Amino acid sequence: MNATRRGFLKTTAGLVVGFYLPGRGEVAAQGTAVTTQRVNAWVRIGTDDSVTLMIHKSEMGQGTVTSLSQLLAEELECDWKKIRTEFPGIDPAFGLQGVFGSQSIRTGWGPLRNAGAQAREMLLQAAAQRWGIGKSLCRASDGVISNTANGEKLTFGKVADAASKLTPPTGLTLKNPGQYKLIGKSMKRLDTPDKVTGRTKFGIDVRVPGMVYAAIARCPVAGGKVASFDATKAKAIAGVRDAVQISNGIAVIADNTWAAFAGAKALEIKWDEGPNAAFNTPAIRKAFTEQTLLPGASARRQGNGAAALDTAGKKIDAVYEAPFLAHAPMEPLNCVAHVRPDGCDVWASTQMQTGISGIALQLTGLRPDQITIHTQYLGGGFGRRAGTDYAREAIELAKIVKVPVKVTWSREHDLQNGIYRPASVTRFAGGLDAEGWPLVLTANIACPPMGGSGSFGGGRGGGVDSTSVEGIADLRYAIPHMQVDYHSVTGGVPTTYWRAVGYTQNTFFGESFLDEMAVAGGKDPVDVRRRLLADVPRLLGVLNLAAEKAGWGKPLPAGHHQGIAVVNNIGSYTAQVAEVSVTGGKLKVHRVVCATDCGQVINPAIVEQQIRSAIVFGLSAALKGEITIDGGRVQQSNFHQYDVVRMDEAPAVEVHIVPSTEAPGGMGEAGVPTIAPAVCNAIFRATGKRIRRLPIQGQELA
Amino acid sequence: MATIRFTLNGKPQAVDVSPDLPLLWVLRDALGLTGTKFGCGMAICGACTVHVNGTAVRSCSMQAAAIADKNVVTIEGLSADGSHPVQKAWIEKDVPQCGYCQSGQIMGAAALLAKNARPSDADIDEVMKFYICRCGTYQDIRSAIHRAAELQANGGVK
Numbered sequence: 001m002n003a004t005r006r007g008f009l010k011t012t013a014g015l016v017v018g019f020y021l022p023g024r025g026e027v028a029a030q031g032t033a034v035t036t037q038r039v040n041a042w043v044r045i046g047t048d049d050s051v052t053l054m055i056h057k058s059e060m061g062q063g064t065v066t067s068l069s070q071l072l073a074e075e076l077e078c079d080w081k082k083i084r085t086e087f088p089g090i091d092p093a094f095g096l097q098g099v100f101g102s103q104s105i106r107t108g109w110g111p112l113r114n115a116g117a118q119a120r121e122m123l124l125q126a127a128a129q130r131w132g133i134g135k136s137l138c139r140a141s142d143g144v145i146s147n148t149a150n151g152e153k154l155t156f157g158k159v160a161d162a163a164s165k166l167t168p169p170t171g172l173t174l175k176n177p178g179q180y181k182l183i184g185k186s187m188k189r190l191d192t193p194d195k196v197t198g199r200t201k202f203g204i205d206v207r208v209p210g211m212v213y214a215a216i217a218r219c220p221v222a223g224g225k226v227a228s229f230d231a232t233k234a235k236a237i238a239g240v241r242d243a244v245q246i247s248n249g250i251a252v253i254a255d256n257t258w259a260a261f262a263g264a265k266a267l268e269i270k271w272d273e274g275p276n277a278a279f280n281t282p283a284i285r286k287a288f289t290e291q292t293l294l295p296g297a298s299a300r301r302q303g304n305g306a307a308a309l310d311t312a313g314k315k316i317d318a319v320y321e322a323p324f325l326a327h328a329p330m331e332p333l334n335c336v337a338h339v340r341p342d343g344c345d346v347w348a349s350t351q352m353q354t355g356i357s358g359i360a361l362q363l364t365g366l367r368p369d370q371i372t373i374h375t376q377y378l379g380g381g382f383g384r385r386a387g388t389d390y391a392r393e394a395i396e397l398a399k400i401v402k403v404p405v406k407v408t409w410s411r412e413h414d415l416q417n418g419i420y421r422p423a424s425v426t427r428f429a430g431g432l433d434a435e436g437w438p439l440v441l442t443a444n445i446a447c448p449p450m451g452g453s454g455s456f457g458g459g460r461g462g463g464v465d466s467t468s469v470e471g472i473a474d475l476r477y478a479i480p481h482m483q484v485d486y487h488s489v490t491g492g493v494p495t496t497y498w499r500a501v502g503y504t505q506n507t508f509f510g511e512s513f514l515d516e517m518a519v520a521g522g523k524d525p526v527d528v529r530r531r532l533l534a535d536v537p538r539l540l541g542v543l544n545l546a547a548e549k550a551g552w553g554k555p556l557p558a559g560h561h562q563g564i565a566v567v568n569n570i571g572s573y574t575a576q577v578a579e580v581s582v583t584g585g586k587l588k589v590h591r592v593v594c595a596t597d598c599g600q601v602i603n604p605a606i607v608e609q610q611i612r613s614a615i616v617f618g619l620s621a622a623l624k625g626e627i628t629i630d631g632g633r634v635q636q637s638n639f640h641q642y643d644v645v646r647m648d649e650a651p652a653v654e655v656h657i658v659p660s661t662e663a664p665g666g667m668g669e670a671g672v673p674t675i676a677p678a679v680c681n682a683i684f685r686a687t688g689k690r691i692r693r694l695p696i697q698g699q700e701l702a
Numbered sequence: 703m704a705t706i707r708f709t710l711n712g713k714p715q716a717v718d719v720s721p722d723l724p725l726l727w728v729l730r731d732a733l734g735l736t737g738t739k740f741g742c743g744m745a746i747c748g749a750c751t752v753h754v755n756g757t758a759v760r761s762c763s764m765q766a767a768a769i770a771d772k773n774v775v776t777i778e779g780l781s782a783d784g785s786h787p788v789q790k791a792w793i794e795k796d797v798p799q800c801g802y803c804q805s806g807q808i809m810g811a812a813a814l815l816a817k818n819a820r821p822s823d824a825d826i827d828e829v830m831k832f833y834i835c836r837c838g839t840y841q842d843i844r845s846a847i848h849r850a851a852e853l854q855a856n857g858g859v860k
């Protein structure tokens with residue numbers, strides 16, 4: 001796994017086929033391959049019959065490695081059991097490398113199958129030449145080429161060297177769905193055996209000879225700086241070697257992680273806290289809410305917009321709120337860096353290899369070919385590891401200490417010095433026509449930008465951060481008049497992507513308010529959605545499937561109530577029905593039925609796993625997730641104050657996948673947005689109480 | 703510094719560490735056994751779970767001095783080759799996603815099954831609700847524990 005790209009290409013006995021995996025923003029239309037001469041991924045068929053896929057994707061739990069291997073093997077016709085994956089050291093010339101927006105399968109779909117087909121055809125050609133027959137008489141299957149004329153056989157490895165002398169063919173016709181042998185099958189995950197024996201190496205597990213351990217005390221207020229510090233007490237701790245100032249705080253160098261943590265805690269630091277110390281949650285909520293009374297930047301105008309409210313028969317309005325959230329991946333952030341006069345190595349579990357390599361270039365002044373980023377397995381990312389702050393500080397520190405250094409974040413550092421899913425407030429108004437159907441919807445959104453300013457992610461146009469309004473501005477409902485306004489606001493803490501980005505809060509807002517409109521019009525929430533989605537067949541399809549499988553409208557166990565929500569994000573379509581009870585003010589989510597249409601499914605078991613995962617993740621936020629600010633400081637320090645859903649609170653999840661041969665949509669984020677509104681819509685049915693602010697915990701449910 | 707002697711994964715082990723260094727860091731940093739994970743450092747998440755004299759223990763919150771002469775088993779020593787019934791069931795059900803919490807989950811589940819060979823859903827929840835998985839593998843863990851119980855009944859623990 002630490003093999004560098006250069007090493008990989010040098011050791012090549014056998015056949016190597018290079019190809020290009022487009023980055024975010026390069027997938028013009030869904031599934032369209034990008035034509036280019038650039039190469040950033042390789043497949044090698046070794047003379048020992050091994051098949052190695054070398055890709056710049058990260059594995060953070062979504063089964064990416066397995067699914068991408070299935071795409072390759074489908075066309076290559078290799079022996080599935082012989083595929084290995086390596087993450088190359090990265091080269092800045094590759095363009096943006098990273099894993100976010102659930103895009104690995106979407107970008108890999110065309111190129112990986114094509115690379116597999118190219119390699120297969122070259123192997124077939126080499127075998128045909130060896131036998132002196134036409135290529136059409138040769139067949140590849142399970143890593144073996146057969147001569148259909150006389151039954152002779154050669155393994156891939158036997159002709160790999162000869163194949164490497166041939167020119168890769170172009171214009172190949174790929175299999176049609178009816179011919180798939182691996183795509184669509186629940187192949188076992190390739191990464192499981194190492195993950196049940198403790199062998200998988202995550203970033204935090206990296207050990208380099210001569211390595212020292214470090215922890216960093218960062219300012220509790222974002223953007224604050226060290227005014228002065230005294231490390232006497234820290235240095236008195238057994239195992240602490242030194243304390244040094246870097247740009248974002250004081251780093252304690254030690255013989256082990258524990259001593260580094262203890263040393264960082266024992267430092268006496270005077271901070272120059274800066275302007276963000278003025279922020280606190282009540283004032284942030286008030287300021288955001290007031291913003292939504294003013295006209296904002298236009299994110300959507302349709303029909304007569306807000307003016308149509310005057311023509312509506314019945315009008316309702318509501319204000320919705322969501323808090324800041326931390327990502328809290330199980331593996332705390334960490335990074336190992338080694339900076340030498342002639343080179344820089346960085347080991348990180350990261351979603352953002354390109355960003356880190358750029359920072360290394362900038363901080364070290366070395367040449368691109370002297371920098372190697374070693375991607376490790378990620379113990380969860382959820383968007384946090386698309387940041388680069390943890391690598392920047394490690395590289396900066398490594399320059400000072402001159403030996404390899406591992407910086408580990410404590411859970412307290414992770415929660416309190418983080419980059420957060422923004423808090424936001426949205427004010428809605430809705431109007432119904434004479435028959436009670438939705439006629440007009442307006443939304444006024446106040447939300448700190450999620451990072452959609454260009455570094456990675458959606459662009460900004462006309463003052464609108466596209467990721468902060470997604471989920472409302474792109475609602476697919478056929479409501480004749482719509483108006484969406486946006487205000488860029490700040491809460492004094494940095495903000496970024498979080499699994500499912502803007503949809504995490506906006507789908508909760510939008511799908512809850514649509515439910516309110518249905519109730520106001522005396523309509524069934526499924527009927528309203530059916531009518532408004534008549535021209536969006538894939539969304540209508542999952543709506544109907546989820547309603548049917550959940551038994552919508554049918555009798556439920558005593559005290560049980562259902563709520564529904566739908567979303568179209570990352571190229572997938574998802575509907576969820578949540579079944580809840582509220583007894584003595586106590587909420588229980590019993591069951592969630594999820595229907596999803598994510599185009600061509602590569603691995604159904606992985607899709608189902610991702611949906612179950614997304615539901616627990618989204619439910620944790622809906623029920624309990626909240627980061628609050630006081631004096632610019634995050635008040636939650638560890639899981640006792642930032643709790644997540646546990647096994648006894650996890651609902652039974654049923655997943656129904658719509659068969660499809662459309663280009664694959666993303667999966668990692670598809671299941672997150674709808675769980676909060678489905679649960680809250682069910683709570684309304686159970687209690688008559690409308691939840692307009694998350695988390696649910698702490699609110700009266702009577 | 704003190705020399706602590708104990709049994710680690712079936713072999714005698716001696717280590718020179720500060721006596722208050724938590725077992726988690728003895729394993730990970732002093733001895734290089736990185737299968738045991740750090741998640742919270744406060745005995746909340748379970749990622750650091752190992753067996754000490756057969757009992758599931760949160761190694762982040764047990765000092766090195768307390769393991770003197772004890773028998774410590776980590777994920778690396780649960781079986782020689784991934785053949786413990788819990789590991790087999792985990793593979794069969796493809797439980798892990800990112801996998802980071804799974805060493806702790808597996809050690810917790812193995813300790814549970816050693817005490818209760820046929821746990822009910824409620825028995826499982828009662829123990830495993832103290833193990834956090836941010837990837838939300840709970841449903842898969844529960845079904846894998848039932849499967850491990852079957853495997854254990856049919857073949858015994860290795």
Ligand code: FES
Pocket residue numbers: 739740741742743744745746747748749750751760761762763
């Ligand atoms: S690290 Fe020990 S319980 Fe979380």
Ligand code: FES
Pocket residue numbers: 061330379380798799800801802803804834835836837838839
């Ligand atoms: S598998 Fe990722 S935290 Fe449990």
